Amino acid sequence: MPIQKPRGTEDILPGQSEAWQYVEQRVREWFTRYRYREIRTPLFEHTELFQRGVGETTDIVEKEMYTFADRKGRSLTLRPEGTAGVVRAFVEHKLYAEPDVVKLYYLGPMFRYERPQAGRQRQFHQIGVEAFGSLDARLDAEVMELAWRIFTDLGVQNLRLDVNSVGCPACRPAYRQALVDQLAGVKDELCPDCQSRLLRNPLRVLDCKQERCKALTQDAPTMLDHLCDSCRTHFSAVREALEALGVPHTVNPRLVRGLDYYTQTAFEFIVEGEGHLAGTICGGGRYNGLVAELGGPDVPGIGFAFGVERLLYVLAAQGTRLPAGGDLDCFVIALGEAAKNQALLLAQRLRAAGLSADIDYLDRKLKAQFKVADRYGARFAVILGDDELARGVVQLKNLATGEQDEVPLAGVAEAVCQRLDRREG
RNA sequence: GCGACUAUGGCGAAGUGGUUAACGCACCGGAUUGUGGCUCCGGCAUUCGUGGGUUCGAGUCCCACUAGUCGCCCCA
Numbered sequence: 001m002p003i004q005k006p007r008g009t010e011d012i013l014p015g016q017s018e019a020w021q022y023v024e025q026r027v028r029e030w031f032t033r034y035r036y037r038e039i040r041t042p043l044f045e046h047t048e049l050f051q052r053g054v055g056e057t058t059d060i061v062e063k064e065m066y067t068f069a070d071r072k073g074r075s076l077t078l079r080p081e082g083t084a085g086v087v088r089a090f091v092e093h094k095l096y097a098e099p100d101v102v103k104l105y106y107l108g109p110m111f112r113y114e115r116p117q118a119g120r121q122r123q124f125h126q127i128g129v130e131a132f133g134s135l136d137a138r139l140d141a142e143v144m145e146l147a148w149r150i151f152t153d154l155g156v157q158n159l160r161l162d163v164n165s166v167g168c169p170a171c172r173p174a175y176r177q178a179l180v181d182q183l184a185g186v187k188d189e190l191c192p193d194c195q196s197r198l199l200r201n202p203l204r205v206l207d208c209k210q211e212r213c214k215a216l217t218q219d220a221p222t223m224l225d226h227l228c229d230s231c232r233t234h235f236s237a238v239r240e241a242l243e244a245l246g247v248p249h250t251v252n253p254r255l256v257r258g259l260d261y262y263t264q265t266a267f268e269f270i271v272e273g274e275g276h277l278a279g280t281i282c283g284g285g286r287y288n289g290l291v292a293e294l295g296g297p298d299v300p301g302i303g304f305a306f307g308v309e310r311l312l313y314v315l316a317a318q319g320t321r322l323p324a325g326g327d328l329d330c331f332v333i334a335l336g337e338a339a340k341n342q343a344l345l346l347a348q349r350l351r352a353a354g355l356s357a358d359i360d361y362l363d364r365k366l367k368a369q370f371k372v373a374d375r376y377g378a379r380f381a382v383i384l385g386d387d388e389l390a391r392g393v394v395q396l397k398n399l400a401t402g403e404q405d406e407v408p409l410a411g412v413a414e415a416v417c418q419r420l421d422r423r424e425g
Numbered sequence: 426g427c428g429a430c431u432a433u434g435g436c437g438a439a440g441u442g443g444u445u446a447a448c449g450c451a452c453c454g455g456a457u458u459g460u461g462g463c464u465c466c467g468g469c470a471u472u473c474g475u476g477g478g479u480u481c482g483a484g485u486c487c488c489a490c491u492a493g494u495c496g497c498c499c500c501a
Binding site: 004007058059060063064081110112114115116117118119120121124125126193204279280281282283305306307308309310311333335364365366367368369370371372373374381383385386387395397399402404 | 426427453454459460461462474491492493494495496497498499500501
């Protein structure tokens with residue numbers, strides 16, 4: 001048995017990689033327009049960073065981290081998410097030194113030790129942004145608008161934006177207690193999962209999909225009713241700014257995010273639909289205490305991250321066509337030794353002129369070379385046989401229209417460029 | 426981490442204990458001289474995820490492992 005890829009990993013093969021490149025190129029363009037700049041942080045960090053940054057009691061830290069000891073016995077962990085590393089770098093390099101809002105984006109692989117399923121791998125890819133240094137609700141709204149812009153640009157259908165406020169250290173504890181008190185009365189009627197949630201993370205009970213639990217929590221208090229003044233003011237300002245930006249959204253008081261560091265604004269982009277078509281593709285929110293928690297000054301932050309696999313999955317399921325690549329400008333068909341030598345040189349010149357070109361290396365017959373040209377999606381076939389070689393010309397055939405004419409060997413690149421209405425270069 | 430199902434050539438897929446493992450697609454070659462399609466002909470798995478067991482005999486039964494899929498937990 002040959003060695004196989006590790007469980008939960010994926011090879012992104014030609015045909016698929018083009019879609020990835022397309023998505024990456026589009027998001028980079030949008031990020032740049034909003035003045036986000038790329039940051040590339042290590043794929044592994046000290047384990048402690050995630051324990052402190054993501055939260056000791058989160059599932060990620062408790063059971064999903066790829067943790068290992070290096071040769072000197074240091075505990076390192078493959079990053080399970082992007083924010084902690086970015087915040088660490090932000091603090092370590094004192095990017096807060098300038099009195100500016102710092103806008104950063106990242107993209108790359110993340111690692112979580114989980115049972116693989118559709119849309120869930122052990123190595124997966126996230127693209128995200130983090131904006132540091134402002135409490136302005138307009139920034140919250142702009143961050144969401146940016147994500148909205150990207151998803152609509154890429155053609156995601158049936159997209160919904162849910163927003164909520166999860167409060168802050170000033171108001172959340174009291175709410176949390178109120179919720180626990182309320183639910184204590186019906187504890188025995190909740191599903192087993194919710195009974196354990198009640199102890200670990202009571203807010204999550206509100207997010208249960210069980211009908212019974214939904215009913216029992218129907219009139220449970222919501223965070224929104226318990227926000228302190230500053231959180232309430234902030235939340236309404238966020239909604240106003242979203243309205244002003246024309247971003248459709250739904251206030252979902254039951255929206256809870258899994259990571260500990262969120263304060264105030266929390267949001268999710270959800271694709272509505274049946275079965276696998278549905279689900280959260282992007283989550284984000286504000287984390288005003290995280291920078292300080294990780295040893296930096298008291299600088300607020302807000303960001304989002306989305307999974308590339310899930311995004312591509314949704315787009316594919318919705319029938320959105322993304323580039324699959326494989327196009328070729330010219331395929332040089334050569335017959336005979338001398339012509340094959342010349343074909344190699346001709347391909348070199350075509351490429352130098354900015355065209356993509358390939359030749360046959362398998363000594364195929366003329367007919368077979370034509371078939372190959374078709375399979376490669378070549379726009380032009382350049383035919384070079386003994387006769388052409390002797391006369392210093394080639395047959396240039398447009399494979400889409402079938403038109404064929406003779407052009408001088410020296411002018412092939414120019415002729416192709418002209419026909420493609422493309423500048424030589 | 427728990428539960429269920431699945432695993433045959435590059436892909437899809439028959440085969441449900443008995444000698445040489447259907448078929449379709451793709452691919453390669455040919456149907457007399459240098460033009461892509463179609464048609465026709467030919468080729469293409471000493472082998473059925475891996476290892477072990479039962480049996481006179483296993484792709485077909487059993488066990489383990491690995492991997493995939495689905496559900497749960499959680500999440501991207």
